Amino acid sequence: MGKGNISAYKGIWIFGEQRGGVVQEVVYELLGEAGRLAQKRPNEISVVLIGGEGLQKAAQELIAYGAEKVYLVEDSRLAEFNSDPYADIMTELIDQYKPEIVLTGATTIGRTLIPRVAIRVYSGLTADCTSLDIDTEKGLLLQTRPAFGGNIMATIICPDFRPQMATVRHKVMKPAVKDASRKGQIIKITPKAIRLRTEILKVVHEMQNQVNLGDADIIVSGGRGIGAAENFKLIHDLASALGGAAVGASRATVDAGWIPHYHQVGQTGKTVCPKLYVACGISGQIQHLAGMQGSEVIVAINKDPDAPVFDIATYGVVGDLFEVIPQMIKELKNK
Numbered sequence: 001m002g003k004g005n006i007s008a009y010k011g012i013w014i015f016g017e018q019r020g021g022v023v024q025e026v027v028y029e030l031l032g033e034a035g036r037l038a039q040k041r042p043n044e045i046s047v048v049l050i051g052g053e054g055l056q057k058a059a060q061e062l063i064a065y066g067a068e069k070v071y072l073v074e075d076s077r078l079a080e081f082n083s084d085p086y087a088d089i090m091t092e093l094i095d096q097y098k099p100e101i102v103l104t105g106a107t108t109i110g111r112t113l114i115p116r117v118a119i120r121v122y123s124g125l126t127a128d129c130t131s132l133d134i135d136t137e138k139g140l141l142l143q144t145r146p147a148f149g150g151n152i153m154a155t156i157i158c159p160d161f162r163p164q165m166a167t168v169r170h171k172v173m174k175p176a177v178k179d180a181s182r183k184g185q186i187i188k189i190t191p192k193a194i195r196l197r198t199e200i201l202k203v204v205h206e207m208q209n210q211v212n213l214g215d216a217d218i219i220v221s222g223g224r225g226i227g228a229a230e231n232f233k234l235i236h237d238l239a240s241a242l243g244g245a246a247v248g249a250s251r252a253t254v255d256a257g258w259i260p261h262y263h264q265v266g267q268t269g270k271t272v273c274p275k276l277y278v279a280c281g282i283s284g285q286i287q288h289l290a291g292m293q294g295s296e297v298i299v300a301i302n303k304d305p306d307a308p309v310f311d312i313a314t315y316g317v318v319g320d321l322f323e324v325i326p327q328m329i330k331e332l333k334n335k
């Protein structure tokens with residue numbers, strides 16, 4: 001497995017992460033990226049969709065977004081993600097069909113599933129990629145990710161083993177564009193066995209879903225410059241004055257216990273790309289920027305004119321946030 005006749009491995013596979021039957025946005029981003037790789041070096045694009053009954057429509061939708069084949073595994077016992085049977089099925093399919101590349105979102109599910117699969121198929125895995133490219137001659141996947149605390153970007157290759165496997169960060173790549181006229185094949189798979197060592201009794205949705213930083217159009221984030229947990233109220237007030245924006249945070253504030261981790265933006269938090277990102281009292285260290293520099297417009301409020309956040313800000317306000325933010329709220333309310 002893995003090493004050996006690597007030329008026998010063909011095609012780009014994407015793990016079709018779904019939750020409650022809804023295919024996750026990162027899958028469409030991976031389809032967009034796979035399309036770009038296949039334009040450089042022609043390759044067939046497939047999605048493996050595993051879940052409960054009734055995924056046929058979702059499979060069809062994946063074809064409209066560029067999948068040429070969808071390997072569909074439907075079973076009511078697989079409705080919720082479960083690492084054992086999902087890893088068994090992925091391994092079985094990889095052994096049988098031998099894809100050259102396997103991509104998954106760097107989501108909790110992707111990060112739980114794919115290392116198990118990589119070990120079983122005896123191949124390499126690059127976690128948390130922020131960009132991908134392909135060597136057109138040898139078909140090597142060039143997997144780029146931050147390394148050494150985000151200070152350098154490392155490009156990793158897997159020359160001797162197949163498939164080449166990577167988890168890719170959400171919101172970094174452009175999603176595929178839908179074309180309902182696309183044709184593809186849905187291949188129904190019945191797994192050999194469904195091994196269930198754990199039983200899912202109940203699914204509790206986290207508060208995280210309410211914060212929903214990943215999908216927010218506007219995010220107002222607070223950093224250490226706000227000085228104390230209770231001052232997050234000011235950040236919340238600005239967020240509501242902006243029409244219900246989401247509230248983000250730097251790691252310094254999370255580590256200080258001022259706000260829960262699910263608000264954290266950055267390398268070890270969420271990657272976001274809203275239309276507007278307002279950074280209040282955030283210095284702009286590389287690990288924070290890694291999670292928000294894709295934002296369309298960045299407004300930074302900081303009393304230090306040399307704060308690195310100003311290097312990437314579209315608009316910068318040098319001033320004390322306790323004076324600037326109340327003025328902004330007042331102006332917004334007047335409008």
Ligand code: FAD
Pocket residue numbers: 149222223224225226249250251252253264265266267268269270280281282283284285286287288291301302303304307319320321322
């Ligand atoms: P500081 O760097 O202390 O900056 C506070 C800023 O507030 C200063 O620029 C100051 O001038 C300004 N300020 C102070 N008072 C005021 C005022 N009254 N008005 C206006 N401005 C004021 N960080 C993240 O954010 N997200 C991550 O995911 C993340 N992951 C990391 C992963 C690793 C492996 C490592 C090593 C670090 C990571 N960090 C992350 C931490 C990161 O390096 C920084 O320490 C952190 O981002 C700093 O947070 P901050 O900007 O809020 O605080």
